[in-house]
Amino acid sequence: MTRTLAKRALGPLLVLAVFFLIGYARASSERLEFAQAIAALSETDRATLGSVPRRGIVNTIWALGSEDAIKKMLRSELDRLPEAEGAARARAFVRFGIIDSNPDGQAAVFFQACVSDPSLCDRARLIAAAERETRARLVEPGRHLPLYLTSGHPQVP
Amino acid sequence: MTRARSFDLVWPYVAAAALGYLLGSLAVPAFAALAGESSSTPLARIGLALREDPHAPLVAWPALEADLRTVRSSLVSPEREVFELLLAVRGLDSGGKSDWNHAEQVCRSLAWPRCDRAALEQLKEQSRP
Numbered sequence: 001m002t003r004t005l006a007k008r009a010l011g012p013l014l015v016l017a018v019f020f021l022i023g024y025a026r027a028s029s030e031r032l033e034f035a036q037a038i039a040a041l042s043e044t045d046r047a048t049l050g051s052v053p054r055r056g057i058v059n060t061i062w063a064l065g066s067e068d069a070i071k072k073m074l075r076s077e078l079d080r081l082p083e084a085e086g087a088a089r090a091r092a093f094v095r096f097g098i099i100d101s102n103p104d105g106q107a108a109v110f111f112q113a114c115v116s117d118p119s120l121c122d123r124a125r126l127i128a129a130a131e132r133e134t135r136a137r138l139v140e141p142g143r144h145l146p147l148y149l150t151s152g153h154p155q156v157p
Numbered sequence: 158m159t160r161a162r163s164f165d166l167v168w169p170y171v172a173a174a175a176l177g178y179l180l181g182s183l184a185v186p187a188f189a190a191l192a193g194e195s196s197s198t199p200l201a202r203i204g205l206a207l208r209e210d211p212h213a214p215l216v217a218w219p220a221l222e223a224d225l226r227t228v229r230s231s232l233v234s235p236e237r238e239v240f241e242l243l244l245a246v247r248g249l250d251s252g253g254k255s256d257w258n259h260a261e262q263v264c265r266s267l268a269w270p271r272c273d274r275a276a277l278e279q280l281k282e283q284s285r286p
Contacts, residue, residue: 012173019174023181027220034202034220052204053228056284057239063280064269069235138279139270 062095063138070099070142083116090117094129097149099142106148123149199224206249208285225250238263246281255281 038046061073077092093113097106113129114121120129127149137143202224225244232240244250245260257274264272 008169012169015170016173016177019177020181020184023178024184025181027182027184034205035197037205038197038201046201049201049204049208050198052207053200053240056207056243057236060239060243060280060284063283064264064271064276065267066269069267069269136283138276
């Protein structure tokens with residue numbers, strides 16, 4: 001009885017083992033492509049790879065999102081990003097300034113961008129950064145430079 | 158030999174083949190986690206796929222399914238829906254082919270101002286973070 005059972009189980013067990021190896025080999029080769037591509041990146045690139053999905057979400061909201069969605073996203077970005085990530089914080093402030101309809105509010109937010117990333121204290125660079133963001137925005141509001149940057153308002157100190 | 162008897166003989170082999178293949182596929186991420194592949198996390202692999210040229214899908218995109226599930230489960234609404242929209246325009250969960258209908262549906266569920274095809278195509282073009 002036991003011998004018969006063993007004989008009947010041997011075939012399926014062999015099939016299971018063979019298909020285990022096939023499944024393993026196929027999944028390994030697919031993942032190998034990713035592992036090789038990641039290994040080929042510089043150390044800096046590898047370190048930033050994990051933040052790419054988050055940046056993709058943020059940029060998608062910036063491209064098509066409603067004003068409310070953007071404000072919510074930017075607040076959460078500013079809460080999440082540490083002071084050390086000055087350029088990313090400055091980008092969030094620039095986006096905030098673009099959709100802010102109040103010139104005084106715009107001035108305050110662009111000043112914050114300058115504090116986070118000193119290169120944006122230069123007005124020409126600030127305008128260039130804002131222009132890049134307005135080009136990436138596909139719906140209103142936010143497709144045009146704000147009044148603060150187009151008129152002769154006081155410069156960012 | 159009756160049909161029932163031949164079924165009795167064949168089904169253990171079919172079940173063993175299916176189970177073996179499934180276990181083999183699942184063993185890869187499990188072994189990788191045990192080996193401590195820290196630089197190749199689900200988030201990093203999705204990040205790599207998102208950084209690739211949208212017109213040049215990777216052959217290995219089917220391998221992303223498990224990673225997509227992991228990343229999705231770490232997100233809360235509405236970010237999960239936005240991620241879903243991004244995946245649909247980039248075709249990350251459909252073999253690199255954009256799923257415009259799904260993208261439009263997700264976009265409309267977010268009540269965003271523009272969800273037309275032209276806007277979604279533009280989103281795809283500029284979606285490399």
